[in-house]
Amino acid sequence: MRCTSICRKTLSENCLLKITNGNFTSEYKDLKSNKTLFGSAIRDFEVTKPGSPGKSSLWAIFGPAKSDFLQVAAGRFLSVPPLSRSYPQLQNDNGHNKIQFLNFRESTGIDKVHLSARYESFSYKGEAEISDDVNSVYNYITGANNYNSNSGHKDPKYVSNLLELLNLGHLSKKWINSLSNGQLRRAKLAKALINKPQLLILDDPFLGLDGDSTKLVSRSLRDISKDLSISVMLGLRVQDDVPEWIEKVAFVTHEDGIKICGTPESVLSSIREQLPAETVHAGKNKNKMTSTEKIHNDELVHPDRVPHIEFKNASVIYRGLPILQDLNWRIPKGTHWRIFGANGTGKTTILSLITADHPQSWRSVLSVDGVLRKTGSGSNFFDINNKIGISSPELHSLVPSNKTFMQVILNGLVKNIGNSNFMFDGSKVPLDDFAKHVLSTFNDEINANANTPFGQLSTTSQKLALFLRSVIKKPELLILDEAFSCIDDPLLLEKCHSFVEKDLRDTTVLQIAHIDWELPKCDYVIHLTGDDQRSYSLHKYVQGQ
Template identity: 50%
Template sequence: MNVLAGNYIAEPPTSRKYPIINDFSRKDQIGFLDFRESSGLDKVHLSARYESYSYKGKLEMADDCNSVKNYITGKNNYNRMHEESNEDFIHEIMDLFNLGHLQSKWISSLSNGQMRRARIAKALMDKPKLLLIDDPFLGLDPVSTLSVSNSLRVVAQELDTCVVLGLRIQDEIPDWVNHLAFVTENGTEILGERKEVEKRIMDISKPIISKHKAHNSHHQSESWVKKEMIEASDPIIEFKNACVAYKGQTVLKNLDWKIQRGSKWRILGNNGTGKTTLLSLITADHPQSWRSVVTINGVTRKTGSGVTYFDVNDKIGISSPELHALVPPRMTMMSIITNGLVRGIGNANFSFKFKEKELGPHAVKLLKHFESEIKKNENKRFHELTVSLQKLTLFLRAVIKSPDILILDEAFSCMDDEELVIKCHEFIKSELGSTTILTIGHLDWEVPETDFTLKLLGDENRGYEYYERIK
């Protein structure tokens, strides 16, 4: 995808051509979005997403340069604030990607899935001839995935834009895609019209697809029963009639949730229903987590209780897209992993190195389990690792501290190496039996085995459903 985007020099220079581009005076005719990388926004602490509401108060967000609409149109750049814009085209694109109702929100307050839709819309503002998107459906719930796919169909068929998607072999190919290219480490192996080459690609990929189907069918064969409430005799986390709202918007409404110590939970919900917000209340990244909305280990968290943000996070391990975006690109794999052992710095601080000479037994066992992956890559810088190894690195960093609570927010999404995903899941099942685990993931096969599910419903009218796995 980087080659197509023109990010690498072609040798010879004439070997790469763009027949569909005929106006070389425009520099914006190729758009490239890589959702495997950071969000595309400034790298800020997760708390900033929620503190923004307090900062903005009652100001009208439509007048703010950091609103969703201004981000998409480029008017969050002060040098472009007075440029003329085609309002009809702006509304067409925003409606196409279901962003019209979000146009006045502060851009950093969007959920991960909403942010990805906004980035696609922003890329289309310049009306590129070629739009390249690597992992376009990463982090999207099933409803949003279908919606974005249909929107990209319109872009390809009606807006005179050639769309190229980068997908994993396990991913479903949208039915509107009419050409396929099969790429390996050696380059492009197969290229042509879909009807002519799809079977050849499927034949070559059969071992990978067979393993994926077996792995996926294991998850889909699980049976669940709906419950009024999941009781807990020894809750490590408890929400009692918890409510969180800001700027007139209800995020949590009358949430009752008890999490048994050592239980495994999956948190489900469409983009924007508050999944990451809920986790941020547990990790104390959300300012309102100090307003007696959550109880941890029997102690209600509130200001003046003597418990600090760092005390809270010493007992929590986390892997998330927000943390992924904060990792220093030149930091080595092993330095990142052992950074998880440094206490008193929070989970978002990568500045400190672990200086102890000896690791504890849990850390030694963990590193031994993943020895083959670590030994070959421990001195590689983060930006030199594949996405699968980057995800593994953050997972190991979260687990190595032997946390009481492990949060896996899309921890295994976008991993190409499904065997590595399975290896991580097996370690969780065999070695983390006493750890309380909370998982967010839209694809079943990316989520480790869980005991219970909390499903968040609605956008305006919040609701919650509880499910227990039948063993």
């Protein structure tokens, strides 16, 4: 479907991006083989300044080729023919930094540190050092830190306005690596806006955010566009809700290029008609375990049995700020849990205590199989992690891009290296029956990607590799922290869920996800709440009608 109803000719002073009968390729050598990103050329697409006729300044891009299309909009890939893509207004201005592209599926812009290093550094920094650190939120946003070459001399009034729009003023002196996911998302947005771009392109801006943080980021983007006169393009999944301030929507595939284009109402209606229901809803209604009943901690484990993991009056406090407070939680062996709470309520801290990445893990805050974990207890970091399988955003950011899909999976079989070490080869480790079962179950997906370097895989395939790595050793404890948050294939998502629910029924599973349908079925949920005053509650899922 052409975008004829909405892609009208506009004066060059209003047009930021225009594509006319264009296709794109990644390398010059692909020109001879006619290897292009899209099966059909992009006939007519444009992004205009806010307030221009036609309302084409605020876009949402959906579809399996959305990420490639956003990169095209950002100036990446070679245009065919060369003049089919143009930036009319930017040609008349200083184009440097006038387009800012952020992909929130990637971990860029800050240093990549695993949880253990992050917590150790936070634990041993002095209060003055943290508040005045070169890596404070303010210095990160303005470019005055040592991780980029941007000048730190910015207009104080403009910076203050940015911090206010993104609700970051109270965090300006905080260490950047101590922010929650939602706070870090807003800090990255502020950094992208520091050079006053005219076009802001964001891929998956709401990925991994809870409902409240999603609403805050969405409102911030709306206000930024209005107050700073910035055009915005968002890359969203078909399962995502479209912000009410979006003006136009396009659905992009590699086969057709722009397949559908128009107002949000017309495009979303067409998507629902053309795509399979499971693709649109992605299992939103598949899990009927939506009702919960509150339970007491003492009800979880029979008095004659020992919990797999137990927290007793566990508290984690950083210089007067409680992260966890008087947590009492008994986790029976073989139960499947959801750890639920807003960004910054301590979910990741709980997991890091269990995996021994947190320095306070050894201060008698938890027991495993009835043995209190403390210095001199006989266990060490590697023994602990031999029994744990993990898939998390932190691990995702540490995978070497040259490791193949299969190498990443088999690395999970190597013992005594921890879960964050991807350098060891697991191909020579003998496969037990369960490992063979894992590889057999996902044989088609493995054959399609086995020798592909991790950096060249789609995000869906990267997530699958990390999931299979976490389960192939049949861990006693499986931690799925946003493990399925980027998987676009609903059938693959269901396949992974089914594997957890059936093949790992006797494994203790702890899961974090902000979207219900991204989770396999759970038995229980722990709900973390509060800011300065932390609290929690335990609930049991009951079968819906």
